[in-house]
Amino acid sequence: MQKAYDLVIRGGTIVDGSGGDRFVGDVAVADGRIVAVGTVSGQGAEEIDARGHLVTPGFVDVHTHYDGQASWDERLQPSSWHGVTTVISGNCGVGFAPCKPEDHDRLIRLMEGVEDIPFPVLTEGLPWNWESFPDYLDAIGKRNFDIDIGLQLPHAALRVFVMGERGANREPATPTDINAMAAIAKRAVDAGALGFSTSRTLNHRTSDGQPTPTLTAAEDELMGIAMGLKAAGKGVLQFVSDFANPVEEFAMFRRLCEASGRPLSFSLAQSARAKDGWKTLLGELTAATEAGLEMRAQVAPRAVGVLLGLELTLNPFSLYPGYKDIAGLPIAERAAKLADPAFRAALLSQPPTESHALAANMLARWDDMYALGAEPNYEPTADQSFGVLAKAQGRSPQEVALDAMLDHGGKGMIYVPFLNYADGSLDPSYMMLRHRDTVPGLSDGGAHVGMICDGSFPTSLLTHWTRDRVRGPKLTVEQAVRMQAADTAALIGLHDRGRIHVGLRADINIIDYDNLRLHPPEVAYDLPAGGRRLIQRATGYVATIVAGQVTYRDGEPTGALPGRLVRGAKSAPMAVAAE
Numbered sequence: 001m002q003k004a005y006d007l008v009i010r011g012g013t014i015v016d017g018s019g020g021d022r023f024v025g026d027v028a029v030a031d032g033r034i035v036a037v038g039t040v041s042g043q044g045a046e047e048i049d050a051r052g053h054l055v056t057p058g059f060v061d062v063h064t065h066y067d068g069q070a071s072w073d074e075r076l077q078p079s080s081w082h083g084v085t086t087v088i089s090g091n092c093g094v095g096f097a098p099c100k101p102e103d104h105d106r107l108i109r110l111m112e113g114v115e116d117i118p119f120p121v122l123t124e125g126l127p128w129n130w131e132s133f134p135d136y137l138d139a140i141g142k143r144n145f146d147i148d149i150g151l152q153l154p155h156a157a158l159r160v161f162v163m164g165e166r167g168a169n170r171e172p173a174t175p176t177d178i179n180a181m182a183a184i185a186k187r188a189v190d191a192g193a194l195g196f197s198t199s200r201t202l203n204h205r206t207s208d209g210q211p212t213p214t215l216t217a218a219e220d221e222l223m224g225i226a227m228g229l230k231a232a233g234k235g236v237l238q239f240v241s242d243f244a245n246p247v248e249e250f251a252m253f254r255r256l257c258e259a260s261g262r263p264l265s266f267s268l269a270q271s272a273r274a275k276d277g278w279k280t281l282l283g284e285l286t287a288a289t290e291a292g293l294e295m296r297a298q299v300a301p302r303a304v305g306v307l308l309g310l311e312l313t314l315n316p317f318s319l320y321p322g323y324k325d326i327a328g329l330p331i332a333e334r335a336a337k338l339a340d341p342a343f344r345a346a347l348l349s350q351p352p353t354e355s356h357a358l359a360a361n362m363l364a365r366w367d368d369m370y371a372l373g374a375e376p377n378y379e380p381t382a383d384q385s386f387g388v389l390a391k392a393q394g395r396s397p398q399e400v401a402l403d404a405m406l407d408h409g410g411k412g413m414i415y416v417p418f419l420n421y422a423d424g425s426l427d428p429s430y431m432m433l434r435h436r437d438t439v440p441g442l443s444d445g446g447a448h449v450g451m452i453c454d455g456s457f458p459t460s461l462l463t464h465w466t467r468d469r470v471r472g473p474k475l476t477v478e479q480a481v482r483m484q485a486a487d488t489a490a491l492i493g494l495h496d497r498g499r500i501h502v503g504l505r506a507d508i509n510i511i512d513y514d515n516l517r518l519h520p521p522e523v524a525y526d527l528p529a530g531g532r533r534l535i536q537r538a539t540g541y542v543a544t545i546v547a548g549q550v551t552y553r554d555g556e557p558t559g560a561l562p563g564r565l566v567r568g569a570k571s572a573p574m575a576v577a578a579e
Contacts, residue, residue: 004042005030006548012050012510017057017499019482027055029506032547032562037502046550050510053542054477057485057498058085058147058507059458062265062439063238063298065115065447066149067095071139072125072528074561075146078455078535079445081555083462085507085546086148086566087445088492092240093199093214095154096126097136098161098184104128106168107157113207114199115447116313118531125528133184134191137565141192145563146551148507150492152238153188155198155214155225168213173221181221182228189229192567194492195236195262196225200249202242219252226260234569236492237264246277250284257293265491267442268297269304269419270428278428282435289437296491298441299432301461302378303417306362306451307534308369310334310410311523313450316363316401322347335410338402348398365416366390366397371404372415376520378460379426379471380415413521426464427472433465434475439487449533453521456536458484463516477513493569503573506548509541516540 007029014037015022028036028044064087066076079087089095094114099107108122130136133153140151159167162180167173173181185196204212229235237256243249257264270278281297288295308315310331317323326337337343352363367387370380382388386404390397405412420429432438445455461484465475475483489498497505521536537555544552547562 003045004028005035005040005044007046007048007506007545007550008040008042008044009048009050009055009508009510012053012055014055014500015478015481016501017482017486019478019486022054022478027500027508029545029548032506032549034500034502034504034506037500048510048543050542052512054509054511054513055500056083056481056509056511057500058509058544058546059083059484060086060088060488060492060494060498061441061443061445061455061458061484062088062488062492063091063267063441063443064089064445064455065091065094066445067151067154068111068117068122068126069446070143070145070149071096071127074144075557076149076446076563078453078537079443080146080544080552081537081541082456082458083509083511083541083544084147084445084455084458085544086150086489086494086497088150088152088194089446090152090154090193091197091238092204093155093197093212094204095152095157097130097133097157099128099157100131100161101128103160106160109207110156110212113209114204114212115444116450116452117447118450118529119207120529121527121531123529133188133193137192137567141565141567143565144561146557146561147546147563148566149563150194150494150566151192152195152197152236153185153193155196155217156212158184158225159213159217170211170213170216172218178221178224182224182231185225185228185235186232189232189235189568192565193235194566194568195238196229197238198222198240200239200241204240219255222252222256223259226256226262229262230260234493235262237262238266239264240267243277243281246280247284250281253295254284254288254293257288257295263294263296263491263493265296265298265439268299268432268438269442270422271419272422275422278432282432282437285437295437297432297435297438299429299438300420300442300454301429301433301440301457301465302426303421303429304419304442304454305415305417305421306448307372307453307521308363308405308414308416308451309412310405311532312413312534314363315405316369316398316414317347319352319363320347321350331410335406339406344399344402348396362416362418366401368416368418368421369397369401370415371407372413372520374520376415376518378415378417378464379469381471382424411523425471430465430473433483439491440484441488449527449531451534453534453536456518456538459516459518459538462511462513463518467513494566495572496570506545508545510543510545512540512542
């Protein structure tokens with residue numbers, strides 16, 4: 001006898017993404033949509049017993065960089081290990097389309113520098129079966145994935161495509177250039193791009209140290225592109241900035257949003273250089289949204305930081321002359337050398353000069369370095385820093401750092417939080433997350449593969465902020481789920497997902513909340529050309545369902561690949577939209 005539904009999830013504790021109270025019930029799925037919520041009497045072709053588990057919408061990660069990976073890989077991991085069922089890529093103004101053949105290497109160098117994806121990986125992995133942005137959408141649109149992916153038009157690629165060397169060198173755009181970029185932006189969103197992204201931060205540089213081509217783009221250029229989206233009547237604007245002058249910079253964002261009528265989001269974090277700057281920006285944001293503008297800030301649910309280690313892109317001794325002599329040795333041999341007292345003494349006798357910016361700003365911040373450990377702690381206390389530990393133990397912080405890296409056969413990792421941690425706690429993150437005009441984001445999934453592994457942000461939001469935090473206030477599960485499902489989906493215009501509601505996409509997680517935990521990051525050598533990347537898994541995701549198909553069971557892929565390219569914004573079904 002034919003079953004009434006494709007899938008029925010029985011007896012779970014439903015946290016539906018609305019922010020409302022959880023309730024126990026069933027969820028029925030047919031043809032990739034949720035068709036019943038509550039008490040379901042009919043049978044499913046497949047049934048899952050969810051008693052004692054949370055049933056949530058799939059998470060929507062609005063800030064990733066799978067632009068390259070999506071062209072060669074079917075699994076958008078690590079995000080898909082963490083309950084994410086839709087990712088949005090093409091952030092920070094970097095990507096691979098539009099691109100003329102002669103500019104392939106230029107864009108690869110930019111992505112190598114900004115997102116720490118090695119040149120050989122991209123050279124071997126990218127098929128380059130596109131030139132225009134609609135071509136790129138078509139190329140990705142032919143592929144199947146474990147989750148959905150949406151794409152944005154990146155400003156750096158657009159600028160170089162239109163202006164060539166002048167664009168790469170950050171020369172001012174002419175009116176002709178701006179008109180061309182606006183026309184391309186309109187065509188891109190008409191073809192299915194979800195929006196446009198740009199970067200205005202000095203942290204984003206090519207692999208040879210040059211600033212990103214978009215760093216100093218003038219307001220007339222940005223306005224022209226925004227008006228291209230206005231002409232299309234769709235698309236969002238995404239910005240990352242240093243906010244050297246936060247009031248002035250935000251005022252420009254506001255003018256772009258007012259003139260174009262398009263939604264705008266920007267990255268927001270606490271910087272040690274301006275510890276309260278984020279409060280100023282939140283105040284400006286509040287005023288803008290109260291005036292009716294559709295603006296949001298993307299905030300990270302934990303500190304933004306880097307991981308250092310012998311197997312990673314950098315470690316605290318990467319610039320020491322003695323370390324450079326052994327940098328090419330296998331991990332085991334390097335670890336043996338660094339454990340030898342005589343070699344250590346020689347290594348530390350010739351430290352790098354403090355004039356080297358990288359050494360001064362990242363690799364010698366002993367009071368900001370912590371051993372990540374087998375159970376990752378992303379809100380460590382000051383007494384756990386290498387600087388404080390060294391004083392307590394009567395040793396140098398360099399020795400403490402060396403010992404931390406030698407854990408696990410030379411695979412120990414060092415955590416260096418540098419944003420949202422200027423006061424030594426995540427209280428700023430909490431206050432940003434609680435603001436009505438913010439959404440969680442900035443995971444950078446798919447990027448910074450040798451230094452960062454923040455595609456696990458959604459699991460941190462659920463575990464740390466609703467259950468495990470001991471150093472301050474927490475969120476409710478209902479708040480956390482709404483934030484990273486309904487709120488993020490709405491930000492990017494995907495109103496067909498993000499909640500457990502009849503008529504919406506059946507993107508669903510079944511979570512063993514009590515046992516949900518993050519594994520420590522590890523290094524995998526599974527990129528093209530044998531490239532290395534950091535990955536991080538989780539325990540506790542009983543099942544992840546995309547468009548009604550179970551894609552992961554207990555963290556392992558089922559083989560189902562229902563994920564597709566998302567072309568353009570999606571409306572909610574009429575019955576849902578009317579509520």
